[in-house]
Amino acid sequence: MKKQGIFNDFHPGEEIDLDFCTIPKWVSCSLYSYRKGDVIARQEDLCKGLYILYKGSVVAEMISESGRVIRIEEIGAIKPLAPAFIFAGENRFPVDVTALAECEIIFIEKNELLKLFREESKALEKYLRYNSDMTRFLSEKLLMLSVKTIRGKLAHYIIGLFNELQRKSPGKAVVTMDKSQTELAKYFGVSRPSLAREMAEMEKDRIIVFHRREVRVISLSKLKEACG
Amino acid sequence: MKKQGIFNDFHPGEEIDLDFCTIPKWVSCSLYSYRKGDVIARQEDLCKGLYILYKGSVVAEMISESGRVIRIEEIGAIKPLAPAFIFAGENRFPVDVTALAECEIIFIEKNELLKLFREESKALEKYLRYNSDMTRFLSEKLLMLSVKTIRGKLAHYIIGLFNELQRKSPGKAVVTMDKSQTELAKYFGVSRPSLAREMAEMEKDRIIVFHRREVRVISLSKLKEACG
DNA sequence: AATTTATTGTAACATTTGTTACATTTGAAA
């Protein structure tokens, strides 16, 4: 790891616009460079500020207690690394972060970030929105996982699409899924053949008719029953 | 629903200290009163600011698409209602909120809240921490649910406790669980007899020995294997 | 059009988990 620029006095020379926050010129930050394979942050390292992946790409590997990699997320520039954990009570990295290629990371100290939020309301709002959206995403994912049966997950998913469709063009009964069967199985965390079987069962029960990504809702009431 | 005090000019007369944020006197807010059974907010209602349950208690019922109540959370004063959704892109209530008893709700507009955050850094930090902690909580819950087998969940859970124990008193091999078997089954979202059976199996496999809330780790390596 | 590749449908069997029921143990209250 090499620090570039002047310590705590680097700035990228231009405003950086991120989906989660806009960093104006005046904010002081540090720039770090890493080579491929370098460890940028270890799980349980203290997270003392905001790390922005400015160039290159990294992997965030969540090592389970067993020492195996549970989930890998590839992150490409320009993205924040674990932005939700800076202000957490237990403000440690939840993952190992390793450089996939040469990369540059901009670091902004927590206090500098707070200063930015005080000065620029828009930056604060963006950050708050980013965090809130993540909470919402996680909540929905959690809801999906807490539905036990495959039939329940399917029903829940399709009704969601169906309601959306009704808002746009009321009366229609044919929904188009945004995922293939294979992708859907992954999203639900079930095996693909099991999903296909359940789809066939629901057709037998005259609830819906599947054809590739198209779903015709035969009985909305039965579909709603299938959720619980 | 009745509005009390002077519109947009009510304040409780004293600083309110919440776990997620301290509201100083100068912040202007509105006070609403509800009777038992009144609907405070409907699912999909716009969430235009921060709602603080100041007196009384409410239920937050997440109605699934099927029309059935999926999860009920009882909230007692003093707590924020859906604080993570104020700033979300889709800033709508994810739940129905109904008064369980007479209650009073303090409403602070989004802009007023942002003003507070600019003026009082501590309030902002508290709010950020609250949100971050929630993200962390949800992430962990999600991780737990994404481990498929009961054995995996158990192993993961026990290793977590074990590691904690090692930090405090290294060398010890007997962990005390913070939950009873029954509670643990609920936490994992599995049936109690299934959990008991898996515990017995793991004893047969000479991985751990359970006795009520005490767990003796026989083979840490086997336990780690069991995670994946 | 012909060929290849990815996706989907289906079936048999294995594994995991749920359900129900009951025996046993523990801990607290009378």
Place this chain on the structure above:
DNA sequence: TTTCAAATGTAACAAATGTTACAATAAATT
């Protein structure tokens, strides 16, 4: 202590899902 209620251990059976393998279809490529 005695009694009772709650928690735990265990077993037989049912239900749900995973696994594997292969056929059928659709989509993409040549």
